[in-house]
Amino acid sequence: MMTVSELRGIQADLPLKTVAYDGTGEGLDPSPGDEKVFFFDIDNCLYDIETGISDMMTERIAAYGERIGIPKDKVADLTLGYYKSYGLAVRGFIMHHDIDPNHYDLHVDQSLPLETILKPDLNIRKMLLRLNMKKWAFTNANRPHAEKVLRLLGIHDLFDGLTYCDYSQPGFSCKPELNAYYRAMGDANVKRPELCYFVDDSPKNLNAARQLGWNTIHVVGSKGTVPESFVNDSHLVIRTIDELPSIIPSLFEKV
Numbered sequence: 001m002m003t004v005s006e007l008r009g010i011q012a013d014l015p016l017k018t019v020a021y022d023g024t025g026e027g028l029d030p031s032p033g034d035e036k037v038f039f040f041d042i043d044n045c046l047y048d049i050e051t052g053i054s055d056m057m058t059e060r061i062a063a064y065g066e067r068i069g070i071p072k073d074k075v076a077d078l079t080l081g082y083y084k085s086y087g088l089a090v091r092g093f094i095m096h097h098d099i100d101p102n103h104y105d106l107h108v109d110q111s112l113p114l115e116t117i118l119k120p121d122l123n124i125r126k127m128l129l130r131l132n133m134k135k136w137a138f139t140n141a142n143r144p145h146a147e148k149v150l151r152l153l154g155i156h157d158l159f160d161g162l163t164y165c166d167y168s169q170p171g172f173s174c175k176p177e178l179n180a181y182y183r184a185m186g187d188a189n190v191k192r193p194e195l196c197y198f199v200d201d202s203p204k205n206l207n208a209a210r211q212l213g214w215n216t217i218h219v220v221g222s223k224g225t226v227p228e229s230f231v232n233d234s235h236l237v238i239r240t241i242d243e244l245p246s247i248i249p250s251l252f253e254k255v
Contacts, residue, residue, distance in 0.1 A: 034190075034191070034192060034195065035133065035134055035189070035190065035195070036133040036134065036190075036195045036196075036197065036251075037133065037134045037135075037136055037185075037188045037189075037190045037195060037196055037197070038131060038133055038134070038135050038136065038197040038198075038199075038251070039136050039137075039138040039184060039188070039196060039197065039198040039199070039214075040135065040136070040137050040138065040159075040198075040199055040241075041138060041139060041198075041199060041200035041201060041202070041205070041219075042137055042139040042141060042146055042149050042150070043057075043139065043141060043149065043201075044201040044219070044221070045199060045200055045201050045219050045241060046124065046149065046150075046153060046155070046241055047118055047121070047149070047153065048221055048222050048240055049201060049221040049222075050221060050222050050223060051117050051118070052117070053112060053114070053117060056112055056113075057108065057109075057112065060107065060108045060111055060112070061079050061089045061090075061108055062075050062076055062079060063107075064093070064104060064107050064108050065078065065079050065089075065093070067107070068093065068097050068099060069097075070097075078092075079092070082096075086174075087140060087174040087175060087176060087177060088140055088165070088174050090104050090108075090167055091172075091174070094167075101167035101168050102167070102168060104167065105142055105144070105145075105167055109141065109142060109144070109145040110144060110145070112145075114148055114149065114152055115152065118149065118152040118153055119152065119153075119154075120152070120153060120154030121153050121154060121155070122154075123242045124153065124155060124241060124242055125153075125154055125155050125158065127241070127242050127244060127245060127252070128155055128158045129158065130245065130252040130253040130255070131244075131251060131252055131253075132251070132252070132253060133197075133251065134160045134188060134190075135158060135159050135160055136159060136160055136161050136162070136163065136184070136187070136188045137150065137159050137161070137162040137163070137164075138162075138163050138175075138184045138198070139162070139163070139164050139165070140164075140165050140174045140175050141164060141165065142164055142165055142166065142167050143162070143164045143166070146162055146164045147162065150162075160188070161187060161188060163183065163184045163187045163188070175200075175202070175204075175205040175208065176202070176204045176205045176207065176208035177208070178208060178211070178212065181208060181209055181212055181214070182212075193212045193213035193214050194213055194214075194215070196209070196212075196213075196214040196215065197214070197215045197216075197217070197248075197251070198214045198215065198216050198217070199216075199217040199218075199219055199241065199244065200216075200217075200218070200219065201218070201219045201220070201221070203218065203233065203235075206218055206233075206235050207233070210234055210235065216234070216235045216236070217235060217236045217237070217238060217244065217247065217248070218232065218235040218236065218237045218238070219238055219239070219240065219241055220237060220238070220239055221239060221240070222239050222240055223239075224239055226238065226239055230247060236248070
């Protein structure tokens with residue numbers, strides 16, 4: 001079994017196909033295959049929401065809002081409104097405040113102290129190795145943040161590709177907009193929605209995927225509530241990502 005120290009030594013230049021949402025659908029393979037694909041959200045999914053990273057991100061988004069002139073007593077409601085309306089607060093900042101997305105990224109995503117929080121996760125790595133299908137990271141985050149999280153968790157080399165949001169791309173799409181899912185399917189070279197499996201922490205993101213016919217799993221966090229039936233709103237429900245083999249054992253090699 002690989003040790004934590006060995007995982008930390010995974011080469012930084014391991015190949016990972018990366019594709020940003022550009023909203024055009026151009027450049028997609030015109031003849032996608034019939035291979036099953038498991039799409040994994042990254043934040044609050046591949047690591048537990050109880051890490052506190054989500055709260056840190058919320059604080060930084062609010063601080064950035066104040067930095068660009070939004071009154072302190074209005075910034076929380078405004079940024080939450082942007083998130084609900086556009087899927088990401090940064091899209092609201094771009095649309096309504098004409099910010100430089102790279103400046104936002106520097107002061108929000110890239111300022112998170114991920115190295116002090118995340119570490120290689122041997123359990124998740126073992127689980128992913130048992131999953132005999134294409135594995136694709138599908139995130140609303142930008143590329144540097146997404147790749148950093150995957151590397152810190154020691155699982156970067158196990159993914160066949162990454163579809164992310166390029167904040168600098170005008171009019172970029174993100175979950176839960178349906179175009180984002182169509183784009184991810186094209187990126188991962190899968191045409192039939194019933195061959196798509198998707199795990200995410202966001203009910204809105206899962207509902208959109210379910211609308212397209214994807215198989216969906218909701219990660220609610222280690223302190224979240226799982227119904228006795230393990231099903232809620234047509235989604236399978238687990239607390240943490242390493243519980244996937246227990247809810248859909250047929251997809252995983254037996255130990």
